[in-house]
Amino acid sequence: MKPYDAEHVFNVALVSHGGAGKTSLVEAILFRSGAITRLGSVEEGNTTSDFDPDEIKRGMSVSLALAPAEWKSSKVNLLDTPGYADFFGEVVEAVRVADAGIVVVDGVSGAQVGTEQVWRALDERSLPRIIVVNKLDRENSDYDRVLGQLRERYGKQVVPLTIPVGRESSFQGVVDLLGRTAYLADEKDGADVPGEVADAVDSYREMLVEAICELDDDLINLYLEGEDLPTESLQAGLATAVREGSLIPVLATSATRQFGVDCVLDAIVNLLPSAAAGTKEAAAANGKLAALAFKTIADPYIGRMTFVRVFSGTLTGDSHVWNAAKSRDERLTQLMFMRGKNQEPTPRIGLGDIGVIPKLEASTGDTLTVREDPVVLERLTFPDTAYSASIHPKTRNDVDKLSQGLSRIIEEDPTLTVHRDDSTGETIMSGLGESHIQIAAERLARKYGVNVDIGLPKVAYRETITMPAKAEGRHVRQSGGHGQYGVCNLELEPVERSSGFEFVDKIVGGVVPRQFIPAVEKGVREALDRGTLAGFPVVDVRVSLVFGKYHPVDSSEAAFKMAGSIGFRNAFADAKPVLLEPVMQVSVTVPDEFTGDVIGDLNGKRARVQGMNPAGGYTTVEAQVPQSEMLRYATELRSMTQGRGIFTMRYSHYEEVPAHAAQKVIEERKKELVEARA
Secondary structure: OOOOOHHHEEEEEEEEOOOOOHHHHHHHHHHHOOOOOOOOOOOOOOOOOOOOHHHHHHOOOOOOEEEEEEEOOEEEEEEEOOOOHHHHHHHHHHHHHOOEEEEEEEOOOEOOHHHHHHHHHHHHOOOOEEEEEEOOOOOOOOHHHHHHHHHHHHOOOEEEOEEEEOOHHHOOEEEEOOOOEEEEOOOOOOEOOOHHHHHHHHHHHHHHHHHHHOOOHHHHHHHHOOOOOOHHHHHHHHHHHHHOOOOEEEEEOEHHHOEOHHHHHHHHHHHOOOOOOOOHHHHHHOOOOEEEEEEEEEEOOOEEEEEEEEEEOOEEOOEEEEEOOOOEEEEEOOEEEEEOOEEEEEOEEOOOOEEEEEOOOOOOOOEEEOOOOOOOOOOOOOOOOOEEEEEEEOOHHHHHHHHHHHHHHHHHOOOOEEEEEOOOOEEEEEEOOHHHHHHHHHHHHHHHOOOEEEEOOOOOOEEEEOOOEEEEEEEEEOOOOOOEEEEEEEEEEEOOOOOOEEEEEOOOOOOOOHHHHHHHHHHHHHHHOOOOOOOOOEOOEEEEEEEEEOOOOOOOHHHHHHHHHHHHHHHHHHOOEEEEEEEEEEEEEEEHHHHHHHHHHHHOOOOEEEEEEEEOOEEEEEEEEEHHHOOOHHHHHHHHOOOOOEEEEEEEEEEEOOHHHHHHHHHHHHHHHHHHHO
């Protein structure tokens, strides 16, 4: 593929709710433009942009894919994104480097939950967009209904540009409203408008023309005077309005049957902004090299591959660049363009274009620039994790390879995080949903040979006391020769929550020699790690050593250590111990109509609702909820709100577990400990 100047490069992110047909539309565009010679199918698992084994297995996109096409002397970089919330990080990557978006909408279902989410993503970067209503050959599809829904939801700026000829199985082509030209299945070139849609064409064209004229002083005057408006002037006015975000055209298609696809390509190159339209990144760079690494993948044959968008300057092969984020020199040995998994070497990646660099050290979000006065581009902002799982290596061999495999997975997917929970000893992987974690585990096995089991994380319960108590710890043994003798008297008292553990030496008169006092504390600390209620660590307690006895021959550090441990357990049992659980500060944002359901569900999770903040059709509910009730909340909230709810969660504090819940936890914990010893 030849290099193109920025005026003829169009970077377009295809976004939608899952299942609307983005990948099929990309495949159709590639076929119509001549980029591929055979039309693939999502069902058959042979499309250009869904080539990952996980995508073929599931019949859906899970990763961002790049698919360039050439159309009318221009290059269109199609960024095909997943439509499911678990993989929203891929949408973030695409939107960050795109100059415009195509929102694909199902012709049967219309705008759905995922449509709202990707719409907000485009809004956050103020990207102009067009809407493609796809699958209009399906049963129960209805362009008129979907268009009405879109206008109701997103405003009168949503206007029809093409409309279908025929419905459902009789869908046979589209009509371009501005040119009053029909593009039908049996016509290679444009044809006259069929009589059955003539009235609809007149009505919808009037809607479109009026919307264009309202945004152009010259055109509105001609329109009000009843003048015949030239198609070229309307086209120019529409292009200006679309690039400014004032109008959002809607196009009708059936990607699998190739209807309306040419009109989509024409809309991209005629209405959407090119890569030369000007960005704040390009302005800040002032002509110096500035390229953003926005995605990293591991190719089984080439190794690490970094996707880059050039915002300023040009990348050339066999050269050096400066990684501003890591303050290091990077050598570019080879550059390439990619279409799905297919690679094509190129001598350069020009201004505005997107390409791939193999064997680069740069991470997602790094800027490639010049060493002298380097440019630093805005990094990508990924959504917070919403679901966590514990991962356990299946074999000893997997243990040895786990760390390296996890680090590579995280490099490829920055929405994943991994940490070790010191409280439970588990390795915790966090992501955007259950499917996200499951696919990450499958990739660990397939790419890096690391097999893991996935489970819910353990809750880091704690034990503490609620009243003072005292007890003697006595360890006296005689078995011939030197015996073991250590006696200590301990007093326990509760301290303020989150104060931890405090050991106080109150020995007077040498009843316990100085050299044995640290051993008593050590014995107490070991007992702290294994509470008596259910074997959870003990916190928020003060232990005072107040008295004791020793033997000049048989006493030892080991004896007093054992005595300290025994004394602590004896006193702890009399101090009315209770179980503590971590409580999370949770913020849940949902459409207003789901607020009642969400609050009811939180109340059922022993939550304390602290307040509600309505704004713009959404309500944010603030609450404190026990962590044990939130382990599957990402999945539960998605189901409860049709995928429209989001939440954040952070640790707040520990508090006492209610008696009925504590008993269940204690029984499960004791059973777990018995099984572990078996």
